[in-house]
Each structure stands twice: as structure tokens, then as C-alpha cells.
Amino acid sequence: MFDNLSDKLDKAFHILKGHGKITEVNVAETLKEVRRALLDADVNFKIAKDFTTKVKEKAIGQNVLTTLQPGQLLVKLVKDELTELMGGDVAGINLSGNPTVILMSGLQGSGKTTFSGKLANYLKTKKNKKPLLVACDIYRPAAIKQLHVVGEAIGVDVYSEPDNTNPVIIAQNAISFAKHQGLNVVIIDTAGRLAVDEAMMTEISNVHKAIQPQETLFVVDSMTGQDAVNTAKAFNDILNFDGVILTKLDGDTRGGAAISIKTVVNKPIKFVGTGEKMDAIDVFYPERMAERILGMGDVVSLVEKAQEHYDEEEARKIQKKIAKNEFGFDDFLSQIQQVKKMGNMKDLVGMIPGASKAMKDVQIEDDAFKHIEAIIHSMTPKERSKPAIIDVKRKARIAKGSGTKVEQVNQLMKQFEQMSKMMKMMQGPGGKNMMKMMGNMKGMPGMPGMR
Template sequence: MAFESLASRLQSAFDKLRGRGKIDESAVNEAMREVRLALLEADVNFKVVKDFIARVKERAIGQEVLKSLTPGQMVIKIVNEELTELMGGNVARLAASNRPPTVIMMAGLQGAGKTTTTGKLAKYLQKQNRKPLLVAADIYRPAAIKQLQVLGEQVKAPVFALGDQVSPVEIARKAIEHAKENHYDYVLIDTAGRLHIDEALMEELKQIRDTVKPDEILLVVDAMTGQDAVNVAENFNSQLELTGVILTKLDGDTRGGAALSVKAVTNKPIKFAAMGEKLDALEPFHPDRMASRILGMGDVLSLIEKAQESVDEEKAKEMEKQMRQGEFTFDMFLDSMQQMRKLGPFQDILGMLPGMNKMKDQVQIDEKQIARVEAIVKSMTKKERANPDLLNGSRRKRIAAGSGTTVQEVNRFIKQFEEMKKMMKQFSGMANKMQKKQKKKGGLGLPFMGKGGKPGGNNFPFNFKPPFK
């Protein structure tokens, strides 16, 4: 999980401030010592940490905190604002040329995920109703051209390639001509990388830059390399004048040093973050939302955006209508699980909900067990899914054999499903009463919530234990 260890340390530091009626300078200094250690352990640049702590202390010891009714919360608010500013403040939008195509030059070292990120960026642009052209200008790495062509097929975007015998500069130049003739909106040039920065690499990149005059020069760096990623960004920026950075593997970076340092060191914004291996796992980098996640305040806006992109709206409306009528079948359960899985790993979803960061240590969702439950439902006949009363002993034995589970597991799941069905009826009654009082009501229903709105418990249908360890 991104920033997991850093988030844990910072939240522990601020727990001591929450609820205090008064905060003096010594309390602020004590909290800032903890914050400083947490940032250094997260591999944040030392100078960045020093400047960050100085800014927070200057504001926190000032009158705005002393006059506040909740000084502890005010200090946390200041840290949140300074973290946001540290990572860039506002969202850095991708350039769009007044005279298409917009040319984007992708740079980076080998192993950072540059070619894959180029494919992800093409997918992202397609969602914005843009028409991207991928350009295979890495003629040195074995199979680099083929890799980009495969990615192009997967995202249904054309790839411009002239083989490995033509110079990258010439490939880039001819690609721009091709894009203009065929009315492409964006040209994404996948350039060569090296295992380390050298003179030959930089000279070639400069030649491409001077020839095609790109609107964007985006550096792709591996967030998991921490301070090394920042050093790479600084070196590339000094020679190429970057316009932005894309952080890959941010979902696996528990520390967060690169994300918190790269903007301050290079003065170039982080434009995108890759949060998974799938081709649609590239998100615009929102400094405010990331700061909110780090401090355990959740990221509801990103969760809503994910839901809007992933959830079948018509199916969700139909399901909501059926639930309001007190209906809940195995088919509906299966549909709801499949809709939820489109949002991404459940642990990531929990991290976007306010206050859930602390619970993630105790709440661990077993994705394999969820798949086993889906297998149980899929092993039922159409009639059995619609009418659980048909599930006698022999049918349950057949379902267990078909799903690769035991009869005991099938029995346990069916029992949990029945409990959840009762809960859904109660919710539908409450919802209908509320609907009469309110003219407008909306939102995502989370069928996996237990009693009191808390995850898990006997009402949680995913697992047999339940699936929280």
C-alpha cells in the first residue's frame, strides 16, 4: 500500500495532539520530532524534510493555532496543507497543443516501466476522447518495439515503428508527419533508456527533443527506488528540462520518499501515478488527495471517480430498485462483488475511506477467499441462485464439488448470505422511509458492511471465517 508505513507513523504522532484543549510550543516540538523521523525513515530528501518542518513549526507556533478552539486539529490541518504544497499544490494538467498533435516525449531509465506507462497514458487519453499515436523509438532494448506493439493492440491504439535500423531521431520526425497527415491528437514517443544515466543516452534524447520540439517531456521513475528516483529526476531535469514526472509502482511504495521529494528537488510537478499493473491503472496525481490519504483522512473523491468509471450505472440502479423492494438473490450478490472488484483491490478501497487506515492492520481481506465464494455461487443453477430454499443436502454437496470447496464452507456461506438478506430487508425499509423525507438520495451501497456500518462480523459474506484475519 502506498505510504503505509509513513501514514502509520504520522497518525501515531498526531494522536497525541488530538483532543488536547491547549497546545504549547513544547507539544508542537515533540510532534514535529516524530514527523521529522517519520519523513526521514520514508526516505524523503533531508533538505526537503528540514524545510518542511521549519514551515510547519513557524505556522503551528503562531497565533492561528493558539487562538483555535481545537489546536490539535489545527496543527494537523497545517501539516495537511504543507504536505499538499510539498507535492505540488494543484493538479498538474497534461499539455494540449493549440495545433495538434500534442507531442509527448517519454524518458526514463530501463526498468522504471517507461514503455508500459506509455501504453497506460494512451489508454488514459482515449478515456478523454483523444486519439493517441504510439511511437517505437527505442531501437536498442531487445523486444522493446514488439512490447509497445503488443500494448498498442491491447489498448487499441496504433503504433508507428520503422524497425531498429532507423535512427530514433528520424523515427520521431517521421512519426510527427504521420500524425499530422492522419489527424492524431497526441503523439507518445517511447524513447530508449539505459541502466544508468550516460552521455550517449542524454545526447540522443536532446537530439530528439530539438528535432520534434515536444510539448511535454515526461520522466518515468520507479517510486519504490525512493531517493534514487529523486536523484534520477534531478539529473534528467538538469539536461532535458522536464515538464513533469510520472511515478510508477506507487501502490507498492510503502515509504513515499519519491512522491514527497521529487517536486521540491526538481521543481517539476508529478503529473501521473501508476497505482497497479493493469493498463487503466494510471491516475492524475492529486497532491491534496494524496496528503489526505497519508494523514488517514481518506480519499473519497478518487473513490467516487473510480466508481463512476468502473460501475455499470444501469445495473447499479436496477439492483438498488430490487433492494428497495426487499429482493436480494445470489445473482445480485455476484453482480455486486464483480462491480466492487472493478474498483481495484479491496485494501486500496479501504484506504480511501476516512479513518480506515488504522483498521487496515486488523482488517485484511483475503482476495482468494472472495474468489472461492464467487466459485460457490457460479456452481449453482439459475433456479438455485434465485431461490435459496432449493439448496438441500445433495445440491450443496454438488455445489461444493463444482466450486472446489467443502460442504461445510458452502453451508457457512449460505447461512451468512441469509443473514445478509435479512439485513438488506431492514436497510430497504429504512431507505424507503428516508426517501419519503428527502427529495433526492444517492450513493454507492456497500453490501459487505456489517452491523453498525463496520466491516466484517457475521454479516460479512465474502469469507467463511469471515475473510478478515
């Protein structure tokens, strides 16, 4: 996500390296490269020009603090301006009304149906709501079935009328159904088209007028760049929607839609889709996104993800095992499963300050732990609980069973031993040595750094 833009911005800031102060000349040269980077990311030309003009006005005449270099100051100014460009403050979702009615709009292929499911899952698990998904796409083949599959996967009811060809009536009936069933959020998935057309806009406008939703959300594929922004404007002119959903931010997106859509339609980005799983949904924080674009990472989001998947009871059990020196590979595997729930490794690495830049040439596998899991699953229960019994002969059998090499098994064994020692030290006064030990760990099988 935004890798190309981040790289170009980093090169732009290098122009100021070695300069003792900010001048009109060196700022102009740097911001010329910044504007070029934004245009390459498919940001609208006028928005890119206005952006760099504002940054230049703020930069000229700024006294650089003794603790800062000119390049660092300009990075801060660009970060602040990027944050404003993408909306400034985080935008919440309006959950008033009983039931709350949310109308989903967007073109076909934008990920609208899938995101309707993600939103339902988010409201169910994070906001303790009882959502209902409504199938109002009466045109796309298998659209109704797709929503039912999504609903079943997340344990949410789906309302549909396969023989009804009037989406207004379907939506109204669904709201009545929700009231009778005690469901307090109705998410209506409407039909999309391959392009904006009059029939489509008339239909969704009629649905909108009939149900008066508390939230009207426009779902846009962030990989379509400036086209996404133009489509958003067309929808907003008809619906005056409340917010934008950006999907497929985990893909090879240039970022133009995320950066410029707020300026064009003057509506906030409320959520982003970051993967295919039903829990791959994040609230959009403009400042955090600006920091990630500039390679500063996003530690706050990383910590929040870790807290979401933190199992206190499991942690207590692990703590007791460590204290008794009984921490085994089954426990290690359980820790891996918790990390995997946090999201894909590439996205997590991008949240660590400086990590994206340091590892830009490293290929991070979608399932970075698969080799570790294969090795552990090839061990017997006794070997997993008592790793000390794993000798040369056992290692050869484990390597063969997991499709790996003995060297990889040895490497995992060594890493496991180091990790066990580190966790043991964290239990007592030696905790201060934790970072030193982590710095000595070179990587695990299947992870970046494996040879």
C-alpha cells in the first residue's frame, strides 16, 4: 500500500539533506518532486499543486529548531498537510435510529457486497449491534446468493426477496422485518453498474428517498485511482452521501483516491478494506495514514490490533508454563495463531516505523508462517511438548515430513530456544535485556531474513 508514493517522497526529502536551513530555492526543488510523486500516485493535478503551494507557504521563513534538520521539518509539514487533505479528524459512523439504516452504494466490482458483510461483522463484534443484511441487487447474477454466503460466514441474518424486482419495496419490507425481529442495524446492499448511468442513479435515488437512511456510504475501489474520485463526485451529486469506504487498500494501489477524494466531494473516508477476510476492516484515521505514507509507521494501530486479539486467559497459562520451564511448540503455535489474526504480515510490517523502507526489497509471503507451522505439525505430540528430545534423527524425519530442510528445522529450534530464554527473562529482573536478545534474533523459517 502506497509503497511507490512513499519511496518517491523519501527521495524528494533527500534533496534537503545537508542543507543547514530552509530556503525558497531548496524548498521549491523538493516540493517539485513531491508534486511529481503525488501526480504519479494519480492525485488530481490541481489538488497536487494546491497541496505543494500550501506546504511551501508554511515552510518559507520557518526557523528550524536546533533539534531538527530542514528535511525533518518539511516531512512534518507534509504530514500535517496530508492529514488535512485526507480529512483531518477521524469520522465516526451514525448509529442513531431504531433500526439504524445504512445504504451502500457504488459501482459493480468495487467490493460493495463483501464490504457490507465486513461492516455487519464490525458492528456485531465491535459495537455489540444486531445487524441485518439486505439484498437489493436484483440484476447481478448470484448477487443474492453471494450476500447469503457472506451472512452465513459471519452469523448475520440476510433478508431477500428473489422474486421481487422492486428494490424500494424490498428495502422497506426489510426494515419492517428488522423491527419485528429486534434487529437494530439494517445494511442495504444495492445494485452496481460497470459505469455510472441514468437508470442506476434513478433507482438508488428512489431507494434513498423511500427509506431515509441514517448513513449513505459510497464504496470505491482504491485501485482505480482518479476514476474513483470522478465516480464519487457523480454519486454525491445525486445522493449527497455521508462518507466514503475505500476497498482493496491491501492491493498495489497508487493511493490517489485516498489522498484526493475528500477534497473533491467534501465527505470523509470512514472505513477502509485491507484484505479478503471478514475482519479486514479498519476505521480510517487520516493522521495515521499520512504517517504510513511517509514511512513513519503506525504504532497506535499496531498496538490496537494486538490488544484486540490479546487473550488474557491464554497469556496467564503461557506465563505459568514459562515459569515452570514447560513452554513448548504447541504454545508457540498458539502464539503464531494470535499474530495471524492481526492481519497479513506485509500490512503489519508497514505499521512499524522505518520497517517499510528497510524491507522494501524483501518479499514478505502472504502466509509468512507456513514453513514454521509445517515443521511444528510434523513433530509428534511428545516432541512438541519436550523439544529437548529432538535429536539428529528426529530432525531429519521432521524435515522430510514438513517438506523443508534440516537446516530450517535447526534454525527454528535455535530461534525457539532464544525466544524461550527471552520470555523467561521477561518474568524476572532480567527483563531489561529483552530488546538486546530480540536484536540478536535473525529471523525464522519462512520469514524475511531466512536463507
